[in-house]
Amino acid sequence: MCYSAEVMSMKLIASVAEPTLEQALALMTSVSEVADGVELRLDALGRHPVEDPTSVLAPLVGATAKPIILTYRPREEGGYAAASLSERLRLWSKVMAWVEQRGEVRARLFYDLEMDLVEAFLHASPLERSGVLPWERVILSHHRYDAAQWEDVLALYERLRAVPARFLKLALFAHDLGDSLLIFRLLERARQEGRELVGIAMGRAGLLTRILGVAYGSAFTYGAAATGRETAPGQIPVSELRALYRIAELGRQTVVAGVIGYPIGHSLSPLVHNTGFRLLGLDFVYVPLEVATLDRFMRDFVRPETRQMPWRLRGLSVTIPHKLAVLNFLDEVGPMVRRVGAANTIVVEGERLVGYNTDVVGGTEPLAERVALEGARVAIVGAGGAARALAYGVRERGARVLLFGRRLERVRELAEAIGAKAGALTELAAHSFDVLIHATPVGMSGYPEQELIPEEALRHRPLVYDLVYNPLETPLLRRAKQMGCPVLSGVEMFLRQAAEQFRLWTGLHPPLDALRERVYTALS
Ligand code: NAP
Numbered sequence: 001m002c003y004s005a006e007v008m009s010m011k012l013i014a015s016v017a018e019p020t021l022e023q024a025l026a027l028m029t030s031v032s033e034v035a036d037g038v039e040l041r042l043d044a045l046g047r048h049p050v051e052d053p054t055s056v057l058a059p060l061v062g063a064t065a066k067p068i069i070l071t072y073r074p075r076e077e078g079g080y081a082a083a084s085l086s087e088r089l090r091l092w093s094k095v096m097a098w099v100e101q102r103g104e105v106r107a108r109l110f111y112d113l114e115m116d117l118v119e120a121f122l123h124a125s126p127l128e129r130s131g132v133l134p135w136e137r138v139i140l141s142h143h144r145y146d147a148a149q150w151e152d153v154l155a156l157y158e159r160l161r162a163v164p165a166r167f168l169k170l171a172l173f174a175h176d177l178g179d180s181l182l183i184f185r186l187l188e189r190a191r192q193e194g195r196e197l198v199g200i201a202m203g204r205a206g207l208l209t210r211i212l213g214v215a216y217g218s219a220f221t222y223g224a225a226a227t228g229r230e231t232a233p234g235q236i237p238v239s240e241l242r243a244l245y246r247i248a249e250l251g252r253q254t255v256v257a258g259v260i261g262y263p264i265g266h267s268l269s270p271l272v273h274n275t276g277f278r279l280l281g282l283d284f285v286y287v288p289l290e291v292a293t294l295d296r297f298m299r300d301f302v303r304p305e306t307r308q309m310p311w312r313l314r315g316l317s318v319t320i321p322h323k324l325a326v327l328n329f330l331d332e333v334g335p336m337v338r339r340v341g342a343a344n345t346i347v348v349e350g351e352r353l354v355g356y357n358t359d360v361v362g363g364t365e366p367l368a369e370r371v372a373l374e375g376a377r378v379a380i381v382g383a384g385g386a387a388r389a390l391a392y393g394v395r396e397r398g399a400r401v402l403l404f405g406r407r408l409e410r411v412r413e414l415a416e417a418i419g420a421k422a423g424a425l426t427e428l429a430a431h432s433f434d435v436l437i438h439a440t441p442v443g444m445s446g447y448p449e450q451e452l453i454p455e456e457a458l459r460h461r462p463l464v465y466d467l468v469y470n471p472l473e474t475p476l477l478r479r480a481k482q483m484g485c486p487v488l489s490g491v492e493m494f495l496r497q498a499a500e501q502f503r504l505w506t507g508l509h510p511p512l513d514a515l516r517e518r519v520y521t522a523l524s
Contacts, residue, residue, distance in 0.1 A: 017041035043081035140165035174206030261319035276510035362497025364393030374398035382439030
């Protein structure tokens, strides 16, 4: 069989599931530039192509010159169609009869057929069958939502591979990031057997398979045609897969870094690091990893002697809630980690895992550029990881530190550890200080609104520094500005701690100005 260049380079498919013909047409047309092909979800369309295939299919097929996968997904496999097996068979026989007569488009039209459907077709007597399936354009698929073990996955794969369809597709719901390993293992098996498999772990925990799947052997992968138009759990827009993660350029040789946290939310770290890798022409990728159970993740994905994930992992950013617990899994830590008692960065050095804390330098540097810290009185509100990092950083540069928080005993503990003074939050305004650093999540987008710092505490301050950076102008910074105080946003800390991680992983300094511009654009 001879395939066109377009079909051969079909790596990124935009899934289009719209209720009306007009909406589907608009999205297919607009997404065609960024995707290698389009999946048209007939099950989402209000109008079925059964009675009059021409009026439904002709305009849709004409909306793009790229390959199109036709799908009619039943409810039990995560689709919209409440259709019996015989109704599905009837729909497909109509659709195929229409497509197969159209020599001008047939070669770029694929059928996604579920395993039960194809098995029913194969078990029917030759008389009942309406013909043979064009196997070279069939994607034989199965979607599974309950927890699966390797033996189940293997059994499903065996059933799929017994069918001569060109592409096999298995989508499993990932209940934990560890479930993604089933897909990577299966991709390796299919590769060894020379079968073209599309392997996807659905759900947020399966995002890794959507980003790295093609590099590890998946024939192609799927993305949403636009933000907010996702057609499966955990799907992200094709534009992100293409431009941010550059999935078509990744291979097994690509060096991987990522961020671990729970929940991982909409972290800006992938934007910063991937932009840096792209601008410096590095074959690196940075992925978000939602890690619920740290020990399982460290064993199966990170520790060189036990990991099952066959990637070239260079390092990780570590965020809430793993910054303290991660210390138990490291072989070596830098001096700052020892003093602060938390790591936000892992570097994989051969067989060893080395921990660093880039929040200290990242948080302190921008402040030191604005005020002379030697002898300055610095008040810090908060007693968590960020407060700790800043307290150490400014102390090292000769500042006197006053710590304030809602739980006095916790604040006292930290103050004692670093040689600072502690006070209750209610006493903040009564103290004199030169710089105010806010290091709690109050003011962060999505966090319950609250006015933590009274107006009197902001009066005549030489600098107010809010570590919160989303939104760009926090309520605290707005109030401080209104009172005539100079302000410093947490964006600078975010950028500098990321730049230091980038340097630790690559040995290179990222183009900070370009990254700053990208982050400001994303936040504004
Ligand atoms: P953390 O370890 O969870 O500590 C949070 C601190 O905030 C704790 O001391 C907590 O008080 C206090 N807190 C939480 N809610 C509060 C409330 N409603 N009123 C008073 N105090 C409250 O978090 P973290 O890592 O230190 O991060 C804190 C914030 O800093 C983050 O939310 C983030 O916005 C910002 N941050 C920014 C960067 C950056 O790069 N710009 C980096 C790290 C963090 P208790 O001790 O009483 O629980």
